[in-house]
Each structure stands twice: as structure tokens, then as C-alpha cells.
Amino acid sequence: MLEQLIEYVPLLVGVVVAVGTALGMLVLNAVLGPKRTNPSKHEAFECGNPSLGPARNRFHVKYYLVALVFLVFDVEVVFLLPWAVEYRRLLDSPLLGGIVLLEALLFVAVLAVGLLYVWKRDALRLD
Amino acid sequence: MLELVLIAFAKCVFLFLAFLLGGAAILSWVERKMSAVIQDRIGPNRAAVFGFTAFGLFHPIADGIKMLFKEDFVPARADKILFFFAPVLSFVPPLLAFMAIPFGPPVAGREWLMVSDSQMGLLFLLAVASIGVYGHTLAGWSSDNKFSLMGALRTSSQLFSYEVGLTLSLLGVFMVYGTIMPQAIIGGQSELMWGWLPRWGIVTQPLGFILFMLASIAETKRAPFDLPEADSELVAGYSTEYSSMRFAMFFLSEFVGILLVSAFGAVLFLGGWNIPFLAGDAWWVVLLQVGAFLAKVGALVYLQMLVRWTVPRMRFDQVIDFGWKYLIPFGLLNLLATAVVLAVWR
Amino acid sequence: MEPILFAVLAAVALVAAVATIAWRNPLRSAFSLIVCLFALAGMFVTLFAHFLAAMQILVYAGAIMVLFVFVIMLLDLSGHGSELKLRILPVLGSLAVLAVAGKFAKTVLSTHPLVTDVPPAVPDSFGTVPGVAELLLGQFLLPFELVSLLLLVAVVGAVVVARRRFWREGK
Numbered sequence: 174m175l176e177q178l179i180e181y182v183p184l185l186v187g188v189v190v191a192v193g194t195a196l197g198m199l200v201l202n203a204v205l206g207p208k209r210t211n212p213s214k215h216e217a218f219e220c221g222n223p224s225l226g227p228a229r230n231r232f233h234v235k236y237y238l239v240a241l242v243f244l245v246f247d248v249e250v251v252f253l254l255p256w257a258v259e260y261r262r263l264l265d266s267p268l269l270g271g272i273v274l275l276e277a278l279l280f281v282a283v284l285a286v287g288l289l290y291v292w293k294r295d296a297l298r299l300d
Numbered sequence: 301m302l303e304l305v306l307i308a309f310a311k312c313v314f315l316f317l318a319f320l321l322g323g324a325a326i327l328s329w330v331e332r333k334m335s336a337v338i339q340d341r342i343g344p345n346r347a348a349v350f351g352f353t354a355f356g357l358f359h360p361i362a363d364g365i366k367m368l369f370k371e372d373f374v375p376a377r378a379d380k381i382l383f384f385f386a387p388v389l390s391f392v393p394p395l396l397a398f399m400a401i402p403f404g405p406p407v408a409g410r411e412w413l414m415v416s417d418s419q420m421g422l423l424f425l426l427a428v429a430s431i432g433v434y435g436h437t438l439a440g441w442s443s444d445n446k447f448s449l450m451g452a453l454r455t456s457s458q459l460f461s462y463e464v465g466l467t468l469s470l471l472g473v474f475m476v477y478g479t480i481m482p483q484a485i486i487g488g489q490s491e492l493m494w495g496w497l498p499r500w501g502i503v504t505q506p507l508g509f510i511l512f513m514l515a516s517i518a519e520t521k522r523a524p525f526d527l528p529e530a531d532s533e534l535v536a537g538y539s540t541e542y543s544s545m546r547f548a549m550f551f552l553s554e555f556v557g558i559l560l561v562s563a564f565g566a567v568l569f570l571g572g573w574n575i576p577f578l579a580g581d582a583w584w585v586v587l588l589q590v591g592a593f594l595a596k597v598g599a600l601v602y603l604q605m606l607v608r609w610t611v612p613r614m615r616f617d618q619v620i621d622f623g624w625k626y627l628i629p630f631g632l633l634n635l636l637a638t639a640v641v642l643a644v645w646r
Numbered sequence: 647m648e649p650i651l652f653a654v655l656a657a658v659a660l661v662a663a664v665a666t667i668a669w670r671n672p673l674r675s676a677f678s679l680i681v682c683l684f685a686l687a688g689m690f691v692t693l694f695a696h697f698l699a700a701m702q703i704l705v706y707a708g709a710i711m712v713l714f715v716f717v718i719m720l721l722d723l724s725g726h727g728s729e730l731k732l733r734i735l736p737v738l739g740s741l742a743v744l745a746v747a748g749k750f751a752k753t754v755l756s757t758h759p760l761v762t763d764v765p766p767a768v769p770d771s772f773g774t775v776p777g778v779a780e781l782l783l784g785q786f787l788l789p790f791e792l793v794s795l796l797l798l799v800a801v802v803g804a805v806v807v808a809r810r811r812f813w814r815e816g817k
Contacts, residue, residue, distance in 0.1 A: 177694060178651075182301075183308035183416040184399065184424075190312040191395040194321075195388045195549065199372070202545035206372045215376035218445060218540055229444060232720045234808045236457055239620065240713045241804040243460035245797045246628065247709045250467045251701055252793060255779035257471040257635065261478045262776070263783060264643060274643050276783055276790070281632055283794035287801040288628065296805040297461075297624050298617060382673070419774070423700035430708025434715065441719045456716055480775060 324555035382442035390435020440538035451537025461623030468631030486572035501569035516561035562600035695773020
């Protein structure tokens, strides 16, 4: 069993090298770069105008809605993934061969209704 | 075990430092030169070593050195920890995703030209790429700057709207070749249809290829979908408050992202390292195949750059609408049509 | 080796889970939860459930937690975070934890002896793409179709809840 896990060792090495590269670049920059500070440097850059209060504010609910609808359709795609990958093999299986297309068709049709609802209610308009 | 770690380490160092960061630096030059040619300018031509300019090729090197010697600055109002980690979070995922990409066929029975040959296959690439959104979002939020926050908001909304379409366009390819393993997908594309037509993804999934390219340009946040850092509206979007190497990391991660979607597209739709009618395991064949893969990646990069400098920017609500009202419905239709064709034409 | 891997991943998951509820700052809680989810993905890898591991990251870390982080940032919780102070909550929480822990303990103790060489009760294809596809489209076909209904309800619900705000604003 353990031999199969060895294939994940390069992944771990890769994570270490990638994060090491990133941190190395930052450390090198911190050592080499100058440190000269002044008060106006610390202000938020708003094209030269004095900054009007903090930026973190409540935003409109429609951005939140985009994220929620994305979540639903992301889960849909995840459910479709095993169906798509195994589709050709399932077509040949004696038990499921005839209905494997219908199964997914029904699944997608129900969600297509959801997409249509979102579309018709203009829920994703960000103008 | 030690041998395995050392080989993986050597591969990672070469892939990340030489290929990806070097490639990103050269792409920054290609982009500037290309925009100059398109706009009838000369482009970068000043950086010189002993009066020798090499078409401005010293500019990326000069940029890199300059970034290293700039002040590493954190604004007083920023959230210090997140401000520090955000560039790392956007820089690392595209590098990691490259580990699942094969640059050539197995040599002597081992995957020398691919860092990580795990059973997760291309799902690893999808999973890692989905983490990338944190970097930009946190960068924008932690800076406490209105432009940055708007940029972060737009980035996440845009990535939300296009990720589903992107994955749907991949499902068609997974369905045709019946696997998630990159080498097996390329193996399937190496076959010939009717004895003469290469069974490449672009032949079996033409609509899928178009959807993939559209979605991936949006995922790399480039024109006409470059709203997250629209320079005429948001200064530099989520990276407005960043300076020196941290800014460079966002910059590099954008170019590595372009390389990533191009390599991904080449593997899925252009047959990867496959050259039609050429097979065998002689060293020159393998060399040609690696060259073919790099050429395909280059072609897709070129396509994206052309789009970047010819198509004007869309409005933000148009960008979001396009993702939901065209990409996802067409992605679903493409998938179902593929399923029907495969069921009928067995 | 495998027990060591499991112990490390379980420790990371537990520490991260405790950190999730211990932080005052909601953003830090969210990031602790992401660490916890990565540890769980690692556990799926040690079970050779490649598909589940990848989906754990893609769906939980890449979508659900992004949504959480997004909401935390956009709601601007600074200064509003810890207003809710109900004395009864810790008591109720402790009771719930005890109940769940008791159930777990009962299950673990009933599989006696604790360490066995019995092969796992799941087939080799557990959690891989073919394994999941076979279960999803065969044995669990009805739940699979019902999931689409559930997702439909989620979409409609989200739109209705968010839209109520628009109407109040007279839009």
C-alpha cells in the first residue's frame, strides 16, 4: 500500500521548493531594499487626493449572490465529473448502459431550470 | 527514497526557476514588444550592456534587479500578516499546478519529463488552481485601499463566474478520452481517426476548445476581461498598494498563469507532445516531441497576447453576464451533445 | 508508516479545528478551517481516495471557504464580531460535544480489538473516479438525482433571500 503513496513525495517536494522560492525572493528583497519612510507614504494611494476614511465597507448583496450561485454550480460540476470520465465505460456496462445518458440528462435539466431562474430574475446583474 | 526526493527537487528547481520564472520574464518582454509593434511603436530598447541592446531583451533582467533593490513597504493601515502572505498565496498555486503537466513522453519507462505522476492526474491541477483566488482577494482586502478592495471584489466575482464554465469545457475532453490522467489523454489524442485525422482535442471538442480559451483568458484576468486591474479605473486593482518584490510576485504569477493555461490547453486540446505520424522512443523523437509541446504552448500564448492587444475591455456587468449566460449554457450543451454523439456512434 | 501519517494529519486537523473556534478574528478562524480541510484531503490521499482528496480541496477550500472569506471581508465584521454573548451557548455546546463524543467512543470500542489486520471494508476503488461514478450512477442513483433538486432549491433560496433586500430598497 505504501508504494502507492510514494508518488505523492514529489508533490511535497514541489510545495517546499515553490514556497521556498517565494520566501527567498521576499527575504532577498527585504535585505537589499532601502528603508526610508515618511507619513504620506503610509496613506492609502487614491491618486493624490487625501484619503476619505477606511476602505473596508459593506458591499452590495449582489456580489454575495454571485458567490452563492457559483457554489451551487461548482458542486453540480463536481457531481458531473465522475459521470463524464466514466461515461464511455458505463455505456458498455450491462446494468447501466441504457440509462447512463438519461441519468445525467435529468440531473442537468433540473439545474438548467435553476440557471434559467437566476437568469430571468436578473439575479446576477452587476451594473 | 532519497533518490526520489533529489530527482523531484532537481526537476522542481528547473521547472520553477528556469522554465517558469525565466519564461515569465521573457513573456513580459514579448508582451511589451508585441504591444509596441501592434501600436506602431518601437518598444523596450534602452537597457544595454556595452551599447548592445539585443532588441530590449535586457529589460526583463533590469526589471528583476530593480525590483530586488526597491523598498519592501507595508502601508500603516494594512493588515500586516495577510499583506505579507497574499503575494505568496497568488504566486505558489500556478507553479504547483505545473507539476501535473507532462512535457514529453515517458523515457525509458519512467516519467522523467513530468514532476508529479500521481493518480490524481489533472484533478490536482484543477484543485490547486482553485486555491489561486485567495491571493488576489486577500491582497485587495488587506491593503485597506478602495481601489484594491474594488479590484479584489471584481477578481473574486469574475473567477466565480468563469470557473464553472472552465471546468465544464474540460469535462467534454475527459469524457471523450475517458480518463483524468494527462499521459493517457495525450495517448488517446495520438491515435488517428479514419487513418489520417489526428484525434486531437481540438478536433473532437472544437466548441470545448473555444469555451476553454475564453474561460482561461478570463481566469488569467487579461483583456478583454482585465477588469480586476483595469488600469484606467482602478490604478492597479488589488496590487495598488504593493511595491518591490511583492508586486513582482503578482506580476510574475500573472505570466505563469498564462503559461499554465496554455500548457493545459496544449495537453487537452492540441495533443500535448504528440506529433502526428511520428512515433518511437529514439532520443531525437523525444526531443522533437518536447519541442512540439513547447511550440504548442507558445502558439497559445501568442493567441492570448494577440487577443490582449486587439480587443477592448468589456464592462464589468458584461463580463459577469458573459460567464453565466453564454459560457455555462454552451458548456452544458457541449457536454450533452458529446454524450449523445458518443452513445450513438459507439 | 501509515499510522504515523494518520497521526500527523489527525493532529493537524484537530489543532486547526480547535483554532477555528478559538480565534476571535473571523478571518483567522476561516484560515484555520482551510488548514483543517487540507489535512482531511491528506487523509483521503492516504486512503487512496484520489477523487475525494481533489474534490475536498476543489469544493471546500476552493469554493466554500472562498465564499466564507469573501463574506467575512465584505460584511466588515470588525467591531461587530463578538457582540453575541449568550450564557447558555457554552452549556449547550458542551452537551452536544459530549453526546457526539459518546457516540464515537461507543463505535470505536465496539470494534474490538482496536488494531487488527482485517482488510478494509471498502473496495480498492473507494473514492477514486470509477468507484464514485459506479456508486453515484448505480446504487445511489436516487440520491444523485435528488441532489440536483437540493441544489435547485439552494439557488432559488439564495436569490429569494438576497432579492428581498432589493425590494425593500424599492428596486
